[in-house]
Amino acid sequence: MTPSPRTPVLVGVGEVSERLGEPGYRRRSPVDLAADAAREALHDAGVDASAVDTVAGVPQFEISLPWATPVLGASDNFPRSVAARIGAGPRRAVLEIGGGQAPQRLVNEFAATIAAGHADVVLLFGAEAISTVGFYASRDDRPDFTESPGGSLEARGSGLDGIVSMHHVAHGLSDTPSQYSLIDNARRARLAMSRAEYAAAIGGLFEPFTAVAAAHPHAAAPVFRDAAELMTPTGTNRPIADPYTRYVVAREKVNQGAAVVLMSAEAARRHGVREEQWIHLAGHADLDERTMVERPDYGNSPAAVRAAQHALETAGITGPELSTLDLYSCYAAPVFIVAEALGVGPDDPRGLTATGGLPFFGGPGNNYSMHAIAAVVRQLRAAPGTYGFVGANGGIMSKHSTGVYTTIPSPFKPSESARIQAELDAVPAPEEALTADGAGVVETYAVKHRRGGEREGIVLGRLDDGRRFVARADTILDLLTTGEPIGERVTVRSTPTGNVIA
Incomplete structure (x- = not known):
């Protein structure tokens, strides 16, 4: 089948990285890293930067969070700064909202x-x-990454609605490990697994990821670790939030950049891009999950499941027909949940990551999945006629973007994400009691571990009147750390500083 002139094709990918103290380290800014990745992507496509009519950037953590201050400074127009570095003069520049879904969502859009x-x-x-940034933050010789390139910018904001709850932050849910542990702990209880069994499952899930990262030239932690090492607490692998140790959570201290070039088939032909370079987006979806307390099952994500399934449906294939996958792996829960939706087991010989995943390849802020797309594209080019899947996730399993890629010519099909989103949103949601008093039941929990060994407990529960609540739970730490708290009856009371388990 000959693609129509307006068929979108992915024609170029590029990646760069550098590590502190290693040969070639140049303390590049995010703009420098993105520009170098963009040059590689354009070179991969065989296209000059002057051909680019649109640029879209994924924001760094420092410029996507309203309360964050760029320690070494930042560009006030990231997309235009990158464009200027590479000699492009696009008519349109976009700065996407934050979240790990951003790279795949930009491809879909x-x-x-x-x-x-x-x-x-x-x-x-x-x-x-x-x-x-972390290394130079307090040094006298720190670089200045501030720049103002000028030009128009379509800035889309932070996109934090439905993700950050200041009420939950006030009760200790201020970090992603503790919030994701709510999901994994609820999933463990639903599957009736012991703590030891679930820890072994996480180790078994991620051991193959470390092998992939060990062979990737841009991985931040290219070291193979077996399941036991991943989950055994040590001085360097301290507990973060039950059930996570440091080794199995996203590694954000990285210097990495990635870029992708999309073109119309007509433009690709005009610029002489060889058709064996072309990758088609055969299926895609973009869905948002409910806020944490509105989710019927804390241990699942209907939006993640439907986003994965709908991308396959649009492509006209099933999970077993995929040859390569990259499932978003900031923590274990997203991998488990999406793998189940695709009908893929943790021990599937195809593997669940093309890069090594966020804990081992590295989690470059919101941009990890741009690297995943690059890795999947390379594997598909090496095996023409096959299909690859990328699943991207933002927030606390809050925003989901998926893509099915292939070398097989495929007409672009709009997704039915809007219809599916309306169906998901129509499911009745429980009410939250901001001030909670009375008897109820524990639905899930988090135990945070401080560096000094202190622990902090948080419970999400449901009052007998059906309303949900969040409460500090330091009074029942023994139950949270050694027993099975989910399903236990508790009494909660409100105080001037928040809800507590009495």
Whole structure:
């Protein structure tokens, strides 16, 4: 089948990285890293930067969180700064909202934009220099990453609605490990697994990821570790939040950048891009999950499941037909849940990651999945006629974007994400009691571990009147750390500083 002129095709990918203290380290800024990745992507496609009519950037953590201050400074127009570095003069520049879904969501959006005739050559990119920023933050010789390139910018904001609850933050849910542990702990209880069994399952899930990372040239932690090592607490692998140790949570202290080039088939032919370079987006979906307390089952994500399934449906294939996968792996729960939706087991010989995953390859802020897309594209080019899947996740399993890629010519098909989103949103949600008093039951929990050994307990529960609540639970730490708290009856009371388990 010959693709129509407006068919969007992915024609170029690029990645760069550097590590503190290693040969070639140049303390590059996020703009520098993204620009170098963009040059590689354009070179991969064989296209000059002057052809680019649209650029879209994935924001760094420092510029996507309203309360964060760039320690070494930052560009006030990240997409235009990158464009200027590479000699591009795009008519449109976009700064996407934050979240790990951003790279795949941008591919989905701009594939549709190209199909509609509103763009011809689109460059997507992102980068983080968190490792460099952390190292130089308090040094006298720190670099200054401040710049103002000028030009128009379509800035889409932080996108934190439905993700951050200041009420929950006030009760200790201020970090992603503790919030994701709510999901994994609820899932463990639903599966009737012991703590030891579930820890072994997480170790078994991630051991193959470390093997992939060990062979990846841009991995931040290219070291193989077996399941037992991953889950055994030590001085360097301290507990973070039950059931996580440091080794199995996303590694954000990285210096990494990645970029993707999208074109219309017509433009690709005009610029002489060889068709064996072309990758088609055969299926895709973008769905948002309920807020944490509105989810019927804390241990699942209907939006993640439907986003994975719908991308396959749109592509006209099933999970067993995929040859390569990359499932978002900031923590164990997203991998388990999406793998189940695809009908793929943790020990599947195809593997669940193309990069090594966020704990081992590295979690460059919001931009990890741009690296995943690059890795999947390379594998598909090496095996023409096959399909690859990328699942991207933002927030606390809050935003989900998926893509099915292939070398097989495929017409672009709009997804039915809006219809599916309406169905998900129509499910009745429980009410939350901001001030909670009375008897209830524990539905899930988190135990945070401080560096000094102190622990902090948080419970999400349901009052007997059906309303949900969050409460500090230091009074029942023994139950939270050694027993089975989920399903236990408790009494909660409100205080001037928040709800507590009495």
